Amino acid sequence: MDNRDKKILAELQGNGRLSITELAERVGLSVSPCHRRVRALEESGAIKGYTAKLDPTLIGFGFTAIVFVTIREGDKKAVAAFEQAIIGIPQIVQAQRLFGEPDFLLHVVSEDLPEYQKLYDEKLSAIPGVQRLISTIVMKNVVPERAYPVL
Numbered sequence: 001m002d003n004r005d006k007k008i009l010a011e012l013q014g015n016g017r018l019s020i021t022e023l024a025e026r027v028g029l030s031v032s033p034c035h036r037r038v039r040a041l042e043e044s045g046a047i048k049g050y051t052a053k054l055d056p057t058l059i060g061f062g063f064t065a066i067v068f069v070t071i072r073e074g075d076k077k078a079v080a081a082f083e084q085a086i087i088g089i090p091q092i093v094q095a096q097r098l099f100g101e102p103d104f105l106l107h108v109v110s111e112d113l114p115e116y117q118k119l120y121d122e123k124l125s126a127i128p129g130v131q132r133l134i135s136t137i138v139m140k141n142v143v144p145e146r147a148y149p150v151l
Contacts, residue, residue, distance in 0.1 A: 001046070004029065006150045008037055009046065013147035016050040053145065061109040063116050064138040067124065068102040072131040079103075085127045091119055102134070 007027040011018060018026070024034035041047045056064065071082050079097070086092050086106065094107035108124075110116040116135075124133055 003151075005037055005041060005046075008034070008041065009150045010147070012038075012047065012050075013150070056109055060111055063110045063112050064141075065108045065110075065116055065135045066138060067106040067108055068132075068134040068136075069104040069106060069124075069130060070102045070132040071104070071129045073129060074103065078129045082127060082129055089119075089123055102132075 004027055008023065011023055011026050020031055020035045020038065023038070024031045027034060029037070038047070056062070069082075071078055082104070083095075083097075086095050086104075091108050091110055092106050093109055096105045097103065098105055106124075108116065108119070110119055120133070120135065124130070
């Protein structure tokens with residue numbers, strides 16, 4: 001990956017809706033070479049896709065919690081079962097497996113606190129193998145979804 005590719009990635013992180021013509025102008029390439037580079041970046045997996053960034057409060061998710069999860073058994077089967085269970089819960093918008101304790105870090109959204117409590121009681125705490133759940137409420141997003149510093 002050279003500096004032109006990094007410029008392409010930086011521009012697309014800022015605005016994934018740029019046309020190839022606009023992108024080519026911004027990175028100092030003609031349209032055809034720019035298009036080839038974008039296609040190569042997509043095929044390599046460096047670009048995983050294109051999405052719209054949404055404001056959770058404007059679409060009904062005014063409550064965000066971080067949930068630390070410790071599972072009873074750390075064996076391969078228990079970890080796989082937990083991961084499969086959380087994939088099926090759409091309010092979990094990000095999940096990360098961690099080294100040490102806790103085992104997982106979940107980013108969970110809901111309409112409000114009562115809706116989160118229902119999700120917690122009926123789904124999160126009901127996942128087999130969960131030993132402990134610790135929730136903390138997000139007060140404010142200070143650095144939400146920052147672009148990667150590719151340049």
